[in-house]
Amino acid sequence: MDILKFAVRKLFGGIPLILGVTFISFLLMVYFGPDLTWEKLGKNPTQQDIMEVRHELGYDQPFVKRYGNYLKQLVTLDFGNSQMTDKKVSTILKETMPVSLHLIIPGFILGNIIAVALALFAAYHRGTWLDKLIMTGSVVGMSISFLIVIIAFQLLFCSSFGLDLFPVRGWEVYNNEGNIIWSQYFKYVTVPTLATVFVALGYNTRFYRAVLVEEMTKDHVRTARAFGHKPASILFKSVLKNAMVPITTRIMFSIPLVVVSGSLLIESYFGIPGVGKITYDAIVAGDQNILKAIVGLTAVLFVIVLLLTDILYRVFDPRVELK
Amino acid sequence: MTSKTLTNANEFDPNNFEKGDSLWDKAWYKFKRDRMGKTGAFIVLVYFIIALGVWFGIWGGAWSDTSDDLWQGPSMQHLFGTNVIGSDVLTRVIYSTKVAFEVGFIVAVLSTVLGAVLGSLSGYFSGTWVDSVILWLMGVLDSIPFYLFVAAVAFALKENPFAMHIAMIATFWTGTARVVRGEVIKLKGQEFVEAAKSIGVTETNIIFKHIMPNTSHILLVQSTIAFVAAIKSEVILSFLGLGVKDGVSWGLMISESTQDVLAGHFNNFLSSSVFLFVLVIAFNMFSDSMQDALDPKKVS
Numbered sequence: 001m002d003i004l005k006f007a008v009r010k011l012f013g014g015i016p017l018i019l020g021v022t023f024i025s026f027l028l029m030v031y032f033g034p035d036l037t038w039e040k041l042g043k044n045p046t047q048q049d050i051m052e053v054r055h056e057l058g059y060d061q062p063f064v065k066r067y068g069n070y071l072k073q074l075v076t077l078d079f080g081n082s083q084m085t086d087k088k089v090s091t092i093l094k095e096t097m098p099v100s101l102h103l104i105i106p107g108f109i110l111g112n113i114i115a116v117a118l119a120l121f122a123a124y125h126r127g128t129w130l131d132k133l134i135m136t137g138s139v140v141g142m143s144i145s146f147l148i149v150i151i152a153f154q155l156l157f158c159s160s161f162g163l164d165l166f167p168v169r170g171w172e173v174y175n176n177e178g179n180i181i182w183s184q185y186f187k188y189v190t191v192p193t194l195a196t197v198f199v200a201l202g203y204n205t206r207f208y209r210a211v212l213v214e215e216m217t218k219d220h221v222r223t224a225r226a227f228g229h230k231p232a233s234i235l236f237k238s239v240l241k242n243a244m245v246p247i248t249t250r251i252m253f254s255i256p257l258v259v260v261s262g263s264l265l266i267e268s269y270f271g272i273p274g275v276g277k278i279t280y281d282a283i284v285a286g287d288q289n290i291l292k293a294i295v296g297l298t299a300v301l302f303v304i305v306l307l308l309t310d311i312l313y314r315v316f317d318p319r320v321e322l323k
Numbered sequence: 324m325t326s327k328t329l330t331n332a333n334e335f336d337p338n339n340f341e342k343g344d345s346l347w348d349k350a351w352y353k354f355k356r357d358r359m360g361k362t363g364a365f366i367v368l369v370y371f372i373i374a375l376g377v378w379f380g381i382w383g384g385a386w387s388d389t390s391d392d393l394w395q396g397p398s399m400q401h402l403f404g405t406n407v408i409g410s411d412v413l414t415r416v417i418y419s420t421k422v423a424f425e426v427g428f429i430v431a432v433l434s435t436v437l438g439a440v441l442g443s444l445s446g447y448f449s450g451t452w453v454d455s456v457i458l459w460l461m462g463v464l465d466s467i468p469f470y471l472f473v474a475a476v477a478f479a480l481k482e483n484p485f486a487m488h489i490a491m492i493a494t495f496w497t498g499t500a501r502v503v504r505g506e507v508i509k510l511k512g513q514e515f516v517e518a519a520k521s522i523g524v525t526e527t528n529i530i531f532k533h534i535m536p537n538t539s540h541i542l543l544v545q546s547t548i549a550f551v552a553a554i555k556s557e558v559i560l561s562f563l564g565l566g567v568k569d570g571v572s573w574g575l576m577i578s579e580s581t582q583d584v585l586a587g588h589f590n591n592f593l594s595s596s597v598f599l600f601v602l603v604i605a606f607n608m609f610s611d612s613m614q615d616a617l618d619p620k621k622v623s
Contacts, residue, residue: 020463028475139611143604145558147577148596155584260468265559283474284564295471302466 003314007307014303021299022074026067026292034286035059036083070292074300079293084285089293092278099171100263100274102180106189107196108258112251114197115204122205123212124235134205141202146195150269153195166191169271192266207250211243218242244316252309256301260294346540350616360612366605370420377421386410386418386571397590404590407583415571416594422572423554423602426488430553434492435546438499443535445500446507447526461497469494469556473565487566491553499545506538540617547610551603558599573599 040053054060058069073079079089122134156162166187173185215221216239224234263276271277275294282290354360377383390409397404403412445457464472476490483489510516511534519533560566561574573595580592 016459017462017466020459021466024463025467025471025475028472028479032479033475034478139607140604143607144600145555145577145596145603147559147562147574148600151577151581151584151592152596159585161584161587256466257468260471264470264563268563279471280563283471286478291471291474295467295475298468298471299466 003311007311010307010310011303014306017303018074018296018299019071021302022070022296023067025295026070029291029295030066030070030288031063033288036286036288070296073292074296080289082282082290083287084281089289092290093275093293093297096273096275096278099272100259100267100276102173102185103171103189103192103266103272103274104196104258104263107193107200108254110193111197111200112204115201116208116247118201118205119208119212120235120240122209123216123239124231126213126216135209138202138205138209141198142206143202144199146199146265149195149198150265153191153198154269157191157194171270171272171274188272192270192272195266204250208243208247211246212239215239215243241316245313248312248316249309252305252312255305256298259301260298346617350540350613353616354612357612357615359608360616363605363608363610363612366601367609370602370605371424373417374421374424377418383414383418383421386415388414403594404588406579406591407588412576412591412594415576416573416598419571419573419576419595420598420602422567422570423557423599426491426557426567426572427550427553429488430491430495431546431550434495434549435499435542437492438496438545439503439535439538439542440531441496442500442503443507443530443538446504447511447530447534449504449508457500461500464494464497467494470560470563470565473560477565482568484568487557487560491556495549495552499542499549502541502545503538506541507534510534510537544610544614544617547606547613551606551610554599554603554606 036057037050037053037059040057041049045053051060058066061069077090081087082089082092085092118134118138122131125131154168158164158166158168171188173180173188175181221234221238224238225231229238260275260279263272263274264280265276266272267274267276268280278290279294281287282294373383388410390405390411392401392405393407393409395401395405395409401411401413403416406412406415441457441460445454448454467475472494473487473490476493477483477486480486480489516529516533519529524533557566557572558574558577561572562578566572566574576591576595577599580588580595583589583591
């Protein structure tokens with residue numbers, strides 16, 4: 001019951017954030033954004049035609065009303081039609097979201113689990129050459145641009161210049177009923193996943209090791225050591241469990257941005273029809289209805305993630321009060 | 324400074340400091356003994372000299388010249404080969420160094436200044452409406468997907484060549500501001516602030532003359548982080564068509580090389596990637612050693 005009350009209060013507390021995000025993006029993208037009137041008009045338009053198109057696009061209404069309409073769209077999840085393809089935005093999102101999730105989830109999970117494992121290993125062997133090797137590796141990983149990794153991995157695994165094991169582009173993983181064919185899925189998801197994991201490992205390992213090492217220098221760990229607990233059990237019970245709060249925060253907060261930004265590069269480079277690809281196409285073409293939908297939904301996702309993080313804190317650290 | 328020569332270079336001995344040594348003296352002393360950091364700083368310096376050379380027109384000016392030697396491999400005439408329209412890849416890579424430094428400097432300096440000012444205000448007035456507004460703004464900017472924000476700024480500024488810079492400055496300051504805010508909250512309870520208040524120093528002067536200078540070590544580290552982030556973002560944004568519009572940059576070179584690599588010509592891709600990678604890793608090493616030197620609480 002407490003959790004429910006807390007959740008409702010938190011959700012209301014997230015409203016200013018959603019208003020801010022939608023306001024700034026509306027102001028920049030739509031109000032000061034490109035004027036689509038001329039693209040919709042034929043040759044030699046009359047004054048009447050211009051007025052009609054402007055009315056259709058809503059340009060003749062005052063700012064407050066147009067912004068209000070956007071908020072109404074966000075609440076009802078009805079964003080109108082895409083200005084490029086004339087399909088309903090909600091339908092497009094329904095089709096693309098599962099693709100993005102299928103693409104992102106393996107890399108996201110592996111990237112975090114391997115990073116925590118490496119960080120634990122490095123922290124356990126702190127100061128030795130093993131630690132230094134892992135940390136040097138993660139600085140190298142951090143310094144390579146995601147774009148370079150994608151291009152290099154594609155060359156290495158998908159082209160005749162390298163191993164030529166996997167398809168270069170595309171996403172033909174669903175059968176006619178829309179279910180996943182697992183062997184195909186494995187073929188198409190491997191290289192993008194390897195690239196995501198490679199890039200994520202550098203940043204994640206470094207961050208997790210810093211968190212773990214800081215926890216290791218605390219007094220309770222020294223006490224546990226003095227009592228003669230085994231190093232491995234100290235590492236997992238006293239160090240890792242306490243470090244779970246910052247680790248969870250990092251993982252949770254990366255979710256909303258990973259869904260959009262992370263897949264944007266991968267999807268546009270590998271030609272995978274997910275949310276990132278349609279976002280990229282919408283950026284290039286100036287399709288405001290799609291962009292409005294994606295920015296608005298990301299903001300909502302952020303608020304939900306903030307809420308879940310607060311609840312998860314409670315799971316890992318009973319001292320945290322829900323207030 | 325002669326008293327500070329040590330026999331065992333790996334041991335950090337607090338007795339080697341005289342009373343009154345400042346944070347900066349200690350940091351400089353620590354930094355001098357950090358081999359990784361010195362290597363990083365040296366490489367960054369080399370890049371900086373390359374960039375200066377382009378500014379003064381010594382080299383790199385011919386980046387847009389074309390020739391009939393299309394897609395040539397490395398040779399004495401073209402050390403890194405040529406690209407699809409016959410331009411010399413080495414010249415383009417050198418010119419791009421200047422572009423990278425421009426983006427890095429502009430974004431690092433301005434985003435750090437913005438973060439310092441807003442972070443100090445928010446920290447000093449923590450708990451009041453000023454703090455709430457600034458925190459809200461930070462939360463909002465952090466929740467907009469970065470590439471979409473850049474696209475939105477580019478839309479709004481109508482092809483302004485600095486749209487990318489402005490978008491980066493507008494989003495990168497939040498990281499600095501959060502760290503500064505935390506530090507200012509700690510500092511504002513200290514005696515020197517109380518003393519300044521009691522002799523009637525105005526609030527503006529307390530914030531900007533007494534408190535903010537005490538966060539300068541944070542600002543230095545944060546600006547190097549912003550520098551690296553800006554160079555790396557430029558590459559991806561230019562690839563997406565949102566970055567450098569006219570001229571050439573490592574991002575544009577990598578983006579044009581996606582065609583080359585499919586045809587089996589790797590020199591364009593390799594040279595721009597390696598130049599970018601070496602600068603970023605050197606800067607990361609330099610930034611790390613500065614953090615080690617300047618943050619007394621950091622455990623490693």
